[in-house]
Amino acid sequence: MLDQALATIDARKQASLALLTEFLRIPSVSTKPEHAGDLKRCADWLAGQFRDAGLSADVHPTPGHPVVVAKNVHKPGRPTVLLYGHYDVQPPEPLELWTTPAFEPTERNDETGHPAIYARGSADDKGQVWCHVEAVRALMATGGGDLPVNLTALIEGEEEIGSDHLDQFVAANADLLRADVAIISDTSQFDRGLPAITYGLRGLCYMEVFLTGPSHDLHSGMYGGSVPNPANVLCEFIASLHDKDGRVNLPGFYDRVVPLTAAERAEWQKLPFDEAAFAASLNIPHGNGEPGYSTVERQWARPTLDVNGITTGYQGHGAKTVIPAKASAKISMRLVPDQDPAEVQRLFEQAVRDRLPKNVTVEFKQHGLAGPVLTPADSPAVRLAREALAAGFGTTATTLVRGGGSIPVVALLKRVLGIDTLLVGFGLPDDRVHSPNEKFDLDALHKGTRTAAALYATLAGLHATK
Numbered sequence: 001m002l003d004q005a006l007a008t009i010d011a012r013k014q015a016s017l018a019l020l021t022e023f024l025r026i027p028s029v030s031t032k033p034e035h036a037g038d039l040k041r042c043a044d045w046l047a048g049q050f051r052d053a054g055l056s057a058d059v060h061p062t063p064g065h066p067v068v069v070a071k072n073v074h075k076p077g078r079p080t081v082l083l084y085g086h087y088d089v090q091p092p093e094p095l096e097l098w099t100t101p102a103f104e105p106t107e108r109n110d111e112t113g114h115p116a117i118y119a120r121g122s123a124d125d126k127g128q129v130w131c132h133v134e135a136v137r138a139l140m141a142t143g144g145g146d147l148p149v150n151l152t153a154l155i156e157g158e159e160e161i162g163s164d165h166l167d168q169f170v171a172a173n174a175d176l177l178r179a180d181v182a183i184i185s186d187t188s189q190f191d192r193g194l195p196a197i198t199y200g201l202r203g204l205c206y207m208e209v210f211l212t213g214p215s216h217d218l219h220s221g222m223y224g225g226s227v228p229n230p231a232n233v234l235c236e237f238i239a240s241l242h243d244k245d246g247r248v249n250l251p252g253f254y255d256r257v258v259p260l261t262a263a264e265r266a267e268w269q270k271l272p273f274d275e276a277a278f279a280a281s282l283n284i285p286h287g288n289g290e291p292g293y294s295t296v297e298r299q300w301a302r303p304t305l306d307v308n309g310i311t312t313g314y315q316g317h318g319a320k321t322v323i324p325a326k327a328s329a330k331i332s333m334r335l336v337p338d339q340d341p342a343e344v345q346r347l348f349e350q351a352v353r354d355r356l357p358k359n360v361t362v363e364f365k366q367h368g369l370a371g372p373v374l375t376p377a378d379s380p381a382v383r384l385a386r387e388a389l390a391a392g393f394g395t396t397a398t399t400l401v402r403g404g405g406s407i408p409v410v411a412l413l414k415r416v417l418g419i420d421t422l423l424v425g426f427g428l429p430d431d432r433v434h435s436p437n438e439k440f441d442l443d444a445l446h447k448g449t450r451t452a453a454a455l456y457a458t459l460a461g462l463h464a465t466k
């Protein structure tokens, strides 16, 4: 049955790409209120595709963007798999840096000559969700209208803004979502030809800090040197956030960090990561970060703090002599086991208050908390996923990796439903996710679809708990 499904997937390459193109045309930018209608339209479109594939599907409203839940007919005695993905995407800006427009999906070769589809959301995460929809379609068509497992698909529209309403949705719909294992395709291969299973993700604490000094903007000549300048204060504060070695300078930040084990470091040392090629691909002379760690270690297993944006003062053409009344910054902290995002938020806010002069006031806005996760790397599910990758990609060279990004649902599913997640992603490191000219490799699309089909077949061998 799997062979037939794989043959169907091979035969549907063009049809699959045409439908993915429709998916990618919908500008489902979750962070912008003006796109709320597009998110609803995207959820409806996706639910329609699940129905076409033979599942039942509902679009559930939330206080934010809707959640799509699709199911086959569940039968006792076989494992239940929860597929998670997200249909929302990051903003496309800066628009002028796109070679072809972000929401006009275009097929062309990438810089290394491999065919790809270029569009916002192509790799993160619509293209990867699409692998599963097409896999389900092929399995249903060749399996007499059934799948080898009970499948529940949960595709949300708020991942890129922190999955704020998902906690409540999952808790309120626990019976609908209960499963033996979750699978997510929203990560990357280690490299072309080296598909990966990801067993850890960093968490996130994303804070925005707003400083206010004088009641209004002031002439920088008349007032300069006699009043607090929030822009200066913000820069001084930001400069205080790392010590001279590049470690994060927040009291208590490292207290719960679990050190890397020698065994893990030795494993990662064996991965074919080329530091020079990495730097060259970003057009920088060399990378940098916390002393004593490799790039891979810094990205996967060490906590960090980065300014993501600063807003203050005059931004227009030319000069304006002005002391801004306000200054703000967006700051992300990537967290590793066992750091607690809520605790990091508290210690961050405390440090800001401790470091500010008394004549500047501060307000905070939290834009997302996600727990760091480590999933079992030697479970039966991981073994079955290796088999599926071998069938899908035609190679047994599966790597075990961690990822530097965050997917809030992983910690949530563990905490609320006790479910472990299998992270089997099909992206490539140079997909430019969140950046202009995001693309998804067409070979990854095809092999990812094959892998997804194989996964539902191999996971049928998992022990069912209900």
Ligand code: BES
Residues within 6 Å of the ligand: 124, 125, 159, 160, 161, 162, 163, 186, 187, 188, 201, 204, 368, 369, 370, 403, 404, 405, 406, 407, 408
């Ligand atoms: N797919 C990414 C997460 C990811 C990227 C994991 C690369 C591993 C490697 C996801 O869509 C994402 O961007 N998540 C946000 C989460 C946040 C907004 C809560 C992130 O990591 O910035």
Ligand code: MN
Residues within 6 Å of the ligand: 086, 124, 125, 159, 186
């Ligand atoms: Mn994603």
Ligand code: MN
Residues within 6 Å of the ligand: 090, 124, 160, 433, 434
């Ligand atoms: Mn993302």
